[in-house]
Amino acid sequence: MSDIEKRIHRLERMRIERERLARIMDEDLLETVEEVFDRLTLLSLYDLVNDGVIDVMHGVVSSGKEARVYWAEDPEGNDLAVKIYLTVTAEFRHGMLKYIEGDPRFQHVRRHPRKLIYLWCRKEFRNLKLAYETGIRVPKPIAARNNILVMEFINQPNERGRPAPLLREAPPEDPEEALEVLLRYMHKLYNEAELVHADLSEYNVMNREGELIIIDWGSAVKKGHPMFTEFLLRDIRNVLRFFHKLGVKVPSVREVFEWITH
Ligand SMILES: Nc1ncnc2c1ncn2[C@@H]1O[C@H](COP(=O)(O)OP(=O)(O)O)[C@@H](O)[C@H]1O
Ligand SMILES: [Mg+2]
Structure with missing residues (x-):
C-alpha cells in the first residue's frame, strides 16, 4: 500500500469506528469522550462492545484526576461501571510506581507511560478479583482491556x-x-x-x-x-x-x- 492509500485506509477505519461508537452513545457523550480520551482508548472501548461486554454507554458518574467512571449497560440490560484511566501525567506515574515496584506479581515493570497505565488497570482488575473471590463485598469485576476496567455498577437503591x-x-x-x-x-x-x-x-x-x-x-x-x-x-x-x-x-x-x- 502506498502512503496515501494507507492514510485513506486509516481515515476510513476511523470513520467506521466513530459510526460504531455513535451507535452506543448519544452525540454529546461521544463528543466529550473524544475530547478526553485518545484514539487507542476509543478503540479499546469499541473492542469491549464487539466482545459483547458493553452494549450502551450512558453518562459519566465521576471524573477524577486519574480516571473517569461511566454508567453503561451490558447486552442483557445489566448496569455496568466503566472506569477509564486517562493517559498518565508525570505525577501520577511517579505515584503509581510506589504501588507496583516490589509487588512480587509485577517484577518486570514497564516504564513506558502507556504500558504503565495498562498495567495499573490490570492490577486493579486482579485485585478486585482476588478480593471478590475471598468474599469481600466489592463491585464484581467483569473485564479489563488496556486502560478500561468494567465492573458491576453499585447503584443507589431504586435509582439506576x-x-x-x-x-x-x-x-x-x-x-x-x-x-x-x-x-x-x-x-x-x-x-x-x-x-x-x-x-x-x-x-x-x-x-x-x-x-x-x-x-x-x-x-x-x-x-x-x-x-x-x-x-x-x-x-x-x-x-x-x-x-x-x-x-x-x-x-x-x-x-x-x-x-x-x-
Ligand atoms: N462500581 C461502581 N459503581 C458505581 N459507581 C462507582 C463504581 N466505582 C466507582 N464509582 C464512582 O466513581 C467514583 C470514583 O471511583 P474510584 O474507583 O474511587 O476512582 P478514583 O478515586 O481513583 O477517581 C466513586 O467515588 C463512585 O462514586
Ligand atoms: Mg477513589
Whole structure:
C-alpha cells in the first residue's frame, strides 16, 4: 500500500469506528469522550462492545484526576461501571510506581507511560478479583482491556445510573457495626488473599443502605511488597480515625494491627 492509500485506509477505519461508537452513545457523550480520551482508548472501548461486554454507554458518574467512571449497560440490560484511566501525567506515574515496584506479581515493570497505565488497570482488575473471590463485598469485576476496567455498577437503591453514596457522604446508621464489618474485611483480605488495599478510607467505601462496598483497588499490594505492613497500618489508621470522629470508642491502631496479623 502506498502512503496515501494507507492514510485513506486509516481515515476510513476511523470513520467506521466513530459510526460504531455513535451507535452506543448519544452525540454529546461521544463528543466529550473524544475530547478526553485518545484514539487507542476509543478503540479499546469499541473492542469491549464487539466482545459483547458493553452494549450502551450512558453518562459519566465521576471524573477524577486519574480516571473517569461511566454508567453503561451490558447486552442483557445489566448496569455496568466503566472506569477509564486517562493517559498518565508525570505525577501520577511517579505515584503509581510506589504501588507496583516490589509487588512480587509485577517484577518486570514497564516504564513506558502507556504500558504503565495498562498495567495499573490490570492490577486493579486482579485485585478486585482476588478480593471478590475471598468474599469481600466489592463491585464484581467483569473485564479489563488496556486502560478500561468494567465492573458491576453499585447503584443507589431504586435509582439506576446513580452511584450509591460514599461512606464519607453517608455515615453509617450503626457505626459500631460498620467498623466491625470493615475490620473483618481487612482481616480476611490480609489473611486469605494476602492483600492490603493501601488506599482505604471513607472515600473508597460505598454505603448502599448500610451495605458497605469497598472500591478503588488500583493501589492494593500483595504480600511481599516492601511497604505491605506500612500500607496496612495506614489503612487501619484511616479507618479508625473516621470512626473515632463518628463517636465510636475505637481500639488502638496497635491492637487492630496485632489482631489482623496475629
Ligand atoms: N462500581 C461502581 N459503581 C458505581 N459507581 C462507582 C463504581 N466505582 C466507582 N464509582 C464512582 O466513581 C467514583 C470514583 O471511583 P474510584 O474507583 O474511587 O476512582 P478514583 O478515586 O481513583 O477517581 C466513586 O467515588 C463512585 O462514586
Ligand atoms: Mg477513589
